Amino acid sequence: MALLSLTPFLSLAVFGLLATPAGFLRFRKSKLGLAPFVCILGLAIALVSTVWLGFTSPSPVSFGGLQVDLFTLFFSGVLLIVAIFVTVASLQNMREDPNKGPFFGLLLLSTLGMIVLAASMDLILLYVAWELMSIPTYALTAFRKKDPNSNEAAMKFFVLSALSSALIVYAISLVFGITGSTGLTAIASSLSTAGPDVRPFGVLAIVLFIVGFGVKMAVVPFHMWIPDAFEGAPVTIGAFLASGAKMAAFAAAFRVFIVGIFAFNVDFYSTFAIVAVVTMSVGNVAALMQKSFTRLLAYSSIAQAGYILMALATPFTTTSVPLGLAGGLFHVLNYAILKTAAFIAAAAVATKLSVTDLDSFNGLSRRMPQTSLSIAVIFLGLAGVPPLNGFFSKVMLFTGSIYSPYSWGGYLALAALINSGFSMSYYGWVIKRMYFDEPGDESRIPEPRIYMVVLWAATILIFVIGLYPDPWIRLVQSAAAALVGSRGS
Amino acid sequence: MIGLLSIAIFLPAVLAAPTYLLGRKNPKLAKVMGVGTTAIVFAISILILAVFQYGQPGFQLSETYPWAASFGLNYKVAVDGISLPLLMIATFLSLLSAAGSWDQITFRHAEYYALFLIFETGIIGVFTSLNLILFYLFWEIVLIPMFFFIGIWGGPRRRYASLKFLIFTYSGSAVMLFGFLALYAWAGTSAYPGGPSFDYDVLAARIPSLALPLQLVVAITTFFGFAVKLPIFPLHTWLPDAHVEAPAPVSVLLAGLLLKMGGYGLIRYNLLLFPKAVSVLWPYFTTIGLITMVYGASVALVAKDIKRMIALTSVSHMGYVLLGAFTATVAGVSGAVFQMFSHGLAVGMLFLMSGYIHEHTGTRNIDELKGLRGKMPQTVTLLFLASMAAMAVPGFANFISEYLVIQGALSVSYLFAIAIVAPSLTVGYFLWMLRRVAMTPGIGPKNEPHLHSILILVAFLVPLLIFGVYPPPILGSVITPTVEKWIGTIIALGAK
Numbered sequence: 002m003a004l005l006s007l008t009p010f011l012s013l014a015v016f017g018l019l020a021t022p023a024g025f026l027r028f029r030k031s032k033l034g035l036a037p038f039v040c041i042l043g044l045a046i047a048l049v050s051t052v053w054l055g056f057t058s059p060s061p062v063s064f065g066g067l068q069v070d071l072f073t074l075f076f077s078g079v080l081l082i083v084a085i086f087v088t089v090a091s092l093q094n095m096r097e098d099p100n101k102g103p104f105f106g107l108l109l110l111s112t113l114g115m116i117v118l119a120a121s122m123d124l125i126l127l128y129v130a131w132e133l134m135s136i137p138t139y140a141l142t143a144f145r146k147k148d149p150n151s152n153e154a155a156m157k158f159f160v161l162s163a164l165s166s167a168l169i170v171y172a173i174s175l176v177f178g179i180t181g182s183t184g185l186t187a188i189a190s191s192l193s194t195a196g197p198d199v200r201p202f203g204v205l206a207i208v209l210f211i212v213g214f215g216v217k218m219a220v221v222p223f224h225m226w227i228p229d230a231f232e233g234a235p236v237t238i239g240a241f242l243a244s245g246a247k248m249a250a251f252a253a254a255f256r257v258f259i260v261g262i263f264a265f266n267v268d269f270y271s272t273f274a275i276v277a278v279v280t281m282s283v284g285n286v287a288a289l290m291q292k293s294f295t296r297l298l299a300y301s302s303i304a305q306a307g308y309i310l311m312a313l314a315t316p317f318t319t320t321s322v323p324l325g326l327a328g329g330l331f332h333v334l335n336y337a338i339l340k341t342a343a344f345i346a347a348a349a350v351a352t353k354l355s356v357t358d359l360d361s362f363n364g365l366s367r368r369m370p371q372t373s374l375s376i377a378v379i380f381l382g383l384a385g386v387p388p389l390n391g392f393f394s395k396v397m398l399f400t401g402s403i404y405s406p407y408s409w410g411g412y413l414a415l416a417a418l419i420n421s422g423f424s425m426s427y428y429g430w431v432i433k434r435m436y437f438d439e440p441g442d443e444s445r446i447p448e449p450r451i452y453m454v455v456l457w458a459a460t461i462l463i464f465v466i467g468l469y470p471d472p473w474i475r476l477v478q479s480a481a482a483a484l485v486g487s488r489g490s
Numbered sequence: 491m492i493g494l495l496s497i498a499i500f501l502p503a504v505l506a507a508p509t510y511l512l513g514r515k516n517p518k519l520a521k522v523m524g525v526g527t528t529a530i531v532f533a534i535s536i537l538i539l540a541v542f543q544y545g546q547p548g549f550q551l552s553e554t555y556p557w558a559a560s561f562g563l564n565y566k567v568a569v570d571g572i573s574l575p576l577l578m579i580a581t582f583l584s585l586l587s588a589a590g591s592w593d594q595i596t597f598r599h600a601e602y603y604a605l606f607l608i609f610e611t612g613i614i615g616v617f618t619s620l621n622l623i624l625f626y627l628f629w630e631i632v633l634i635p636m637f638f639f640i641g642i643w644g645g646p647r648r649r650y651a652s653l654k655f656l657i658f659t660y661s662g663s664a665v666m667l668f669g670f671l672a673l674y675a676w677a678g679t680s681a682y683p684g685g686p687s688f689d690y691d692v693l694a695a696r697i698p699s700l701a702l703p704l705q706l707v708v709a710i711t712t713f714f715g716f717a718v719k720l721p722i723f724p725l726h727t728w729l730p731d732a733h734v735e736a737p738a739p740v741s742v743l744l745a746g747l748l749l750k751m752g753g754y755g756l757i758r759y760n761l762l763l764f765p766k767a768v769s770v771l772w773p774y775f776t777t778i779g780l781i782t783m784v785y786g787a788s789v790a791l792v793a794k795d796i797k798r799m800i801a802l803t804s805v806s807h808m809g810y811v812l813l814g815a816f817t818a819t820v821a822g823v824s825g826a827v828f829q830m831f832s833h834g835l836a837v838g839m840l841f842l843m844s845g846y847i848h849e850h851t852g853t854r855n856i857d858e859l860k861g862l863r864g865k866m867p868q869t870v871t872l873l874f875l876a877s878m879a880a881m882a883v884p885g886f887a888n889f890i891s892e893y894l895v896i897q898g899a900l901s902v903s904y905l906f907a908i909a910i911v912a913p914s915l916t917v918g919y920f921l922w923m924l925r926r927v928a929m930t931p932g933i934g935p936k937n938e939p940h941l942h943s944i945l946i947l948v949a950f951l952v953p954l955l956i957f958g959v960y961p962p963p964i965l966g967s968v969i970t971p972t973v974e975k976w977i978g979t980i981i982a983l984g985a986k
Contacts, residue, residue, distance in 0.1 A: 384660075386634065387627040396623065396671060397561065403675035411707075415668050422657075422664030429637070429656045437641040437649045471558040478560060 006062040006069040008050035009077050016043025017109030024102015040088050040105035048081040066123025071483035076119035076252045079337050083244045084112040086455050090345045091237045093451040107137035115249035124173045124183040127253060134249055135162050138242060142234040154233025161226045165216035172209035175202050185261040186489035193264040203265050210257060217250035219303050221280040228299040236351055240344030243302045244337040251309055251333060258313055260488050274314035274413050281307025281420045289427045294357040298343050301383060305336050308417060311398050315405045325401020327481040332394035339382050342459035346376045349452040364440025369448050373435045375456040380428040382463050385421050390466035493553040495567045498534045499614045502527055502607035513600030521592055524603030528585040535581035544967040547975035562687045567618040571972030575831040575964060576617045576754055583746040583838050584610045589946050590842045591739040595643060605635035613747050617754060620690040622670040633659055644735040651735035658718055658728040666715020669708045676704045694763060698983045702766050709767035713760055719752030720808045723782040733801035738845020745804045746838035750830045753811040761815050765980035772816045779812030780909055787915035796854045800840045803880055806912055807833045814895035822898020823973045825891050828965060832887035836879040839950035843873055846939045856926050863928045865937050870928045872947045877920045879954050882913060886958040
């Protein structure tokens, strides 16, 4: 029965391999176009089994380095929701594309890499999953192979991402050298007794991990690729990178630091606190100066990564509720929904206007009322206005930071709140453009139905989570407890 | 069983969606539904008045439901003598403002009334909630409709004013939220049995044992959030812009209700929660209040736009609230609460009138509004009465509230005698304005607003005159018992 816990993984693997050939199936010389449906079926089975597993068998099941616990299932659920939104939106986006099979196949395989990443308790498995997640996304970013922007974005993304993979491998080798193990629990028990002679290597490994994960998490100063990649990639892939790959990198960082490296007597919490403050401040200030909607989304996603990083900056003892960590996981969920929806809204605007510079948003509420309304809701959610979902996760993160045993915890929370207040200036500015400014052209723009379905689903989810957060808070609390519980005794 | 308060809070928000959906094709229906809903909510608030037990100092009509128990959150609403007068002007001004919008809002009615109802939910929620996060939630709900009101239905500089309003108040609330979260964390450590909580009563019981530096941090950060809304002197610059650009019925909400959120927050969450911090901070806060009073009045003296002048009188009059509240005397605090009530009515009336005057003369410039007495005799009569109320002429409720504030201040220190400058300046600029607007000879045909508009204006005057002549029903049996109880508590806990 334990094998049932592998259903989400197997479903993604099987359907991911099937999707590409399914895209080439022909019937009387015309393509059947089965690939997207194979993809959606695979994702749906994975999501249903994830939810079912979460309800029925919350106790962790371990297969060597692969551990299926509530933390894994939580991330699996979040990433699958993102993948489903992206796939459905891609039905519209990729309508004219002849290579649907590889596109959806790669999407599924990358999703598989992400959820394995969340499940890995072994550094080697973690690295394999990291590459399984990354390599398809390079191809997906460059999917418009005749578009120079897409190619440039992919190149930039690939070079930095490959560098980050190399750094992670180096960090893994250092950790293996110190501890003689690649399993996270064994690493933890070995590190807790590590002598002073290995300390420099341990610190180097931590720095390399932070940089390696930091590139994917897009924390400052490793954020440079994000705006270009998001702008150049097909817009739905922008959503996939911003919400999928980025959150999966956070899952990996949570596992490695909270289950493994925490035992090492090095104060990486302060490092994360500094990086968090710099990341959110740079993201918010830079977002204010953008002229293009996708770049604005990119910088706002950098700022949001800064908030999530606060979860790694708040140490906790085993006795108290890891409120900051639970808040971080909650923000992962909320951010993933908000950001995916924001990119899909951008896709809806881009289909007809073909540009996403902010001037084309002037008076958009009269031209695309549904899209504008959902963008307004999403932006208020990102700014953390109650009763939308982003509010409660921020409250939990910031409160967790105040609880921190470090005396700077309160200042970190204050800095984050001031940032949060400041971010309203650009979120409000876009809303002002959409609702208060006069459009240059009054004509109504048709809103693609598929995008609207996704946007309405996301908007409803934003309100549901915001108005009744209790079950979601309990979910993230138990996911956080599962993560802490996977530390081993 | 859902109680009266919850119905009053959520009925408008629930009806906002049908108002929008049905009203999109039929603007008349949107107007009817908008005004009708506010009328129903006002009727519910009358019902609350009927079941309220007068003379009782504690919280009444309390409702508690679990909300997000996993995070120490519950849904808790109640009224006491401090919130009841504000609840009443919230429902009353919403009704009058919705009725006043009938003529003055000329486009996108469905959106307007839907947002209006969401605003009403927020404002009633702010005055009744007794959980910090619930309070913050309603506090922010008020913000968003107001942003759209100014931005869509406002004057020529509406875009600038709306964004300025949003950024100022949202930043203020972010700092205030820090205070709330810090309070949750610091008063929720293992030293306090029962775990962390956002509940008002729980926190009120715990705070006295909180260390003074922590109390000071929370008191100052929350003060900042409330002070932006109030607004106090250096943080007030969003207010004249927002008022000048907002349509007149929205100015009624803005001055009559939104500013009162700041005043209410100061009393409920600052003065009453942090007695020890107040004993350290009161000289600073009252001085800021004094400066705001005099500053607002001085700037109003030179304002050219009649709406800008009224906006600046609000700044000045809100200074009284700050001064009265932090004297921490029964007279001062009762005066502050009563001042919010009476000022809300007086300034609401003035703003709505400025909208009618603008509509019928095409200008709001005081120097151009010559000879209004000939053109709009009924309106000018009402303008005189409203100005008398704002000048705090005896017979109007404003006199009693300002008298109480200054009495409270003088009982603390004779230095507060300086406060008397503000009322004198107020009389000065109002009389000067009236002389220029009404007493100059003017020519032009009679151009009076409709009778129903005049009736709306008269409705503002009724409570002002009743409670100005005979205040006990509101002061002695509602406000003072609650204030006496709280002041007794906080003085026992070390306020001064």
